Amino acid sequence: MSRKRVYKEEFLDIGFTLLIDRGVEKPQCVRCGEVLSHESLKENQLERHLHGKHPTLAWKDRQYFKRKEQLQRQRLDTPMNTGVQHNSPTDSRDVGRHQRTGSGCHQGKGNFSLQLDESTDVGDDAQLLEFVRYQGKNDKEENLFCKRLETTTTGEDLFKLVDSFIKKEGLSWDQCFSVCTDGAPAMLGAHQGITARVKQVNPAVIMTHCLLHRENLASRKLSLELNSVTEDVIPIVNFIKSSALNARLFSQMCSDMGSEYEHLLYYSSARWLSRGKVLQRVFEMRAEIEIFLSEKKHALASRLTEPRWLLKLAYPTDIFTVLNLLNISMQGAEKTHLFVSEKLKAFKAKLRSWKGTIERGKTASFPLLNLFQEDEDVTLLDEQSVIVEHLEKLSEKFERYIPDEELHEIYKWGRRPFDVHVEDLSEDESSIPNLQEELIEITRYLVSGTAKGATSVNPREPGA
Structure with a gap:
């Protein structure tokens, strides 16, 4: 019988926090979120992960890893919010307690609004995250719960999970003012989606499709020519990042050259903001990457010296940077539907304006594209039609997912x-x-x- 191991506080010194999965203690890296097995609760095995995958963090102190732990717990798309047990600062019973005793709630008669998101964590477990805004002296917003779905993830499964929590805490669906969800069929299905089930118990509840999710859907696709550039970037990044030796050699080379950055970033389709950040880092480190790939005789090394390829890399880097800023500006507490819709209306107007400026051969609205043109003395004419087409399609997608009529009238x-x-x-x-x-x-x-x-x-x- 294997010996039962125990998590120790000093494991945080080497970047590991405690995760309890179905009653079993497991170490989880606060840097990358990877969950190791229970048998890995040994200092030498945890150090092997730290030095092998995060060698530049080996000298960091506990305060650094503690900050990382706190930040990671706040993110929706990390394993720290998976419904397994953590020492979370927000008790899932808080809302029920506040509704029953909190000021301004009239002893459980205050209204509340819900936001739901269902996703799959790194352990392939489906998790339902629920956030709430409810009435007090001031409106309050907090994490209501995060629960694992045992088997299927249908709208009925989601509704039963939320409904059981509502009833357990002594609340009523009659108090629910609105529900915001993503666009998955299990959420928005007309007959079996959770929104349909909620409408059955409270016909007055207002249903909304998350504007941030719609913004991501509208901006997801690129034209074939621009997409071919991103498809080249991914194997370049993977070649350097997926090999521990290549990652160390690349980092050392960048350090010797006095580069601003020493590491590339991974792309993940589940992380909405990652594409823009990956492209920006590759563009800014294109000289270092070209040298490294040439030394390794990589087939894509020549891409980093082709002006047309770099021009097509600069544009999506700029546009996704703007999309990231838009997405971030719509997040956080006190961001109402009115505030977000005004942001989106302004962005749609900018798209139309940018299309006109590119058609006139002006690139001042796109910093990296503009700077690259000036430094390399290349003309926009070859790629002008590609950029105009993308801006036009992007504008059409935004109008499809977020119609002007809705933004003006709602x-x-x-x-x-x-x-x-x-x-x-x-x-x-x-x-x-x-x-x-x-x-x-x-x-x-x-x-x-x-x-x-x-x-x-x-x-x-x-x-x-």
Whole structure:
């Protein structure tokens, strides 16, 4: 019988935190998220992982790894949020407790909104993550729970998991104001999706498809010519990163050259922001990569000296950097639907503007592309049509997934309450408690002010 090993606090000194998977203690690297076996709970085996896969971190102290541990727990797409047990700062019972006793919740009668995301972790386990915004003295947002789905991941499975939690905590679906999900069939299915099941128990609940998810769907595909460049980048990165020896040699060469960076980044389709970061790092380190690949006689070494190939690398690097900034700007607490929709409207307008500037041969809106043209004295003409076509397709995709009409009309009463006709509210908006009455009060108040001399606004009368 194998000896049962125990996690020790000093393992954090070499970059490993504790993960409990179905009652079994396992070490997890706070840098890359890899989960090792229970038998690996030995200092020499954990050090072997650290020195083999993260040699530049071997000299880091505990405070560095502790910060990494805390950051990794906050990310949605890492194994630290997998539903296995961690010492999480957020108790999954907090919301139920706040709803029952918290200020402003009227002893369990406060409303709440949910955000759901189902994904698969590195152990191939399906996890359902749920976030909540609920009423207190101020609106509060926090992680509600993360639970593992034992077998299938149908809409009924997801609903049962959420429903059991709601009932266990003494809450009611009648308190649920809105539910935000991604676009998976299990979420949005008209008959069996979780949104359909929630509508059955609370027809008044408002359903939304996550705008961040739609932004990612709209920007995912590239044209064949631009995609061929990214397909060259991936094997280049893998050649250097997948071999521990190549990674060390490349890092040492960059250090000797005094380069700003010493490491490339891995691409993962599950990490929405990774593509832009990978392309940017490759473009910025193209000289170092070309030298290294030439020494290794790699077939793709010549790509790093081809102006047209580099031009087609500079453009997607720029556009994905902008998309990353857009995505990040829409994340975080207090980011409302109105705020995010205004960001997306502005970005769609920028796409149309960029298309026009590229057609005129101007590249100032794309920093890397513009700088590369100036430094290498290359013309845009050869790739101009490729870039224009991509911007046009990108604009069409954004309009398909995030229509202008939706961005302009949804929650219009929140943007311009004085211009909204109560009878024009959508079915979902009409179900919002007291909304119609409050809009009428606002309009009546404005009419009263106008009668006293505030003549700058001419509101529409309710029912006019």
